[in-house]
Amino acid sequence: MHLLAGPEGQGWGKDPDRGLLLAALELLAERGYRGATTKEIARRAGVNEVTLFRRFGSKEALLRAALSHFIPVGFLERLPAEEAPLEEGLRQLLEAYLDLLKAHQALLPKLLAELLRHPGLRGAGPPEGILGVLERAVGFFRAQQRRGLLRSDEPPEEMALAFVGPLMARFLLGEALGVYLPLDQEAYLRGYLEGRYGAGREGQSGLR
Amino acid sequence: MHLLAGPEGQGWGKDPDRGLLLAALELLAERGYRGATTKEIARRAGVNEVTLFRRFGSKEALLRAALSHFIPVGFLERLPAEEAPLEEGLRQLLEAYLDLLKAHQALLPKLLAELLRHPGLRGAGPPEGILGVLERAVGFFRAQQRRGLLRSDEPPEEMALAFVGPLMARFLLGEALGVYLPLDQEAYLRGYLEGRYGAGREGQSGLR
DNA sequence: TTGCGCTGTAAGTATGCACTTACTTGCAGG
DNA sequence: CCTGCAAGTAAGTGCATACTTACAGCGCAA
Incomplete structure (x- = not known):
């Protein structure tokens, strides 16, 4: 079972976004809000930390977006x-x-x-x-x-x-x-x- | 309903301890683990921050103690x-x-x-x-x-x-x-x- | 080629936090 | 009064972290 609906369905397509959402979700689950650091999320998504902020504005916004798309696929x-x-x-x-x-x-x-x-x-x-x-x-x-x-x-x-x-x-x-x-x-x-x-x-x- | 068993029952009597446990519980509930800062817990308990560490050793130990004594009295x-x-x-x-x-x-x-x-x-x-x-x-x-x-x-x-x-x-x-x-x-x-x-x-x- | 949009890199800022150290004050018992 | 223990005060250390700034590279379309 995966974690996000998609992969290209919902209109929030694009690659770095999806990677970030997924990584955010995984890390949120593993370490909680505090433990899911922006640096680590970016690293796991294979993306630079700055990109995270450029695309989502803040950590909070990213995590909210990730949760709202969460669904155990399958x-x-x-x-x-x-x-x-x-x-x-x-x-x-x-x-x-x-x-x-x-x-x-x-x-x-x-x-x-x-x-x-x-x-x-x-x-x-x-x-x-x-x-x-x-x-x-x-x-x-x-x-x-x-x-x-x-x-x-x-x-x-x-x-x-x-x-x-x-x-x-x-x-x-x-x-x-x-x-x-x-x-x-x-x-x-x-x-x-x-x-x-x-x-x-x-x-x-x-x-x- | 209160939050802690007692007031003098369980052997962990003493005043500053009880105040700290209670404040810790309240703040944990209000702001979560991260938001419950040692400084604020001590302030609410009417006790110096250093006392908190002297008596419980660490924030984690204090919160664990607080939770283990938690019970909705009544x-x-x-x-x-x-x-x-x-x-x-x-x-x-x-x-x-x-x-x-x-x-x-x-x-x-x-x-x-x-x-x-x-x-x-x-x-x-x-x-x-x-x-x-x-x-x-x-x-x-x-x-x-x-x-x-x-x-x-x-x-x-x-x-x-x-x-x-x-x-x-x-x-x-x-x-x-x-x-x-x-x-x-x-x-x-x-x-x-x-x-x-x-x-x-x-x-x-x-x-x- | 030129310009534009997106990404990466490097460095840094500001802040908040747990926890420590060194010293002083107050109080109870002998 | 003296002693000793528990609490307070003040200052500071070290670290992690969200977020910023400035600049460079790259691909693509006109």
Whole structure:
């Protein structure tokens, strides 16, 4: 998986720009806002430091631009199609998410941290980044609802949050506190669909 | 709600220490690791900068100590008792969590960001901080399982994550991306307990 | 060839910061 | 009063870093 949409799509083409954006993203992820020095970004992009300032004006502007174009390329394609059968779709979603975490284990927590720290970083840019991915996921749940496979008395965003939320919480627990919980994927799917009421209900499961 | 356990409990009593820890925590939250300068921390604590170094050795050590003692005082008491009836307990948990977010709206995302950014900050210290709170919450779910009110084929940590996870995801969505989703508390509880299978099941709900 | 736009090179500026050193002051206990 | 420890004061060191300035080279179009 790469990190930037493109390579020539979005109109911010040109070579040195792209190299700088990519290098900025990598370094931001590796070392944080402070640690991503302009000198090092330029070096990694194979470009002179002065060029960085000439093209983006400031470090802040460069990083903002980089974040607004960030998207794990290839992730979108792994999301389930809206017409996918419910359980198969959920499994795909779960696996895509876990693979994403594995592939960008180092980057994601740092990127998240920077987003939390510098609210200014999130503006500016097409919503085709992370928000686009979220939209796609929500679309899947909406379609499943329309087909009557999921309860219809909750907004699809809620359905999506209920599925992804515990995974994100796990992620945070690990990255922020160093506490790692094992994950049983089948049990996770079962728990999501069947709820938490009552004693163990083996055999009643719609899953295998 | 305050920020540090104490005031004289844990053995790290003394006045200047406590003032420094508190100031460090506040500034860390307000301005991040980099922005929390030793000079400013000392000033806010009403103490000379040199004293900071004499007592903690380095900025890093001070911040680590501060984080390890951090706990939103008063939050613990709001968590449901293990014997609380299931739905009432869940409601308490939900409200305590929402109140916590409201009370520390500015601090929490910054603290989280710093934890993600500086993994070194999390070590060292008694688990009476945030982890203690988590333990308490998990204890509630475990007790409910033992009483047969929750399914028993999932570890209680899983039950807790399934409840808190979507809330945390909401929180992140808001803080990191600026996307805020409304929350219907009753629907949330229902969704948690009953799962997502099937069309709308009004009337079947165990909740009013 | 001339001129223009873009990039590179070299050097430098200004600033902020963690951390240190050397000395003084205040206070508590014997 | 004397001693000793903890805190304050003042000044400074060394370093990293964002950003600037001045100048030179290169390719391309008219």
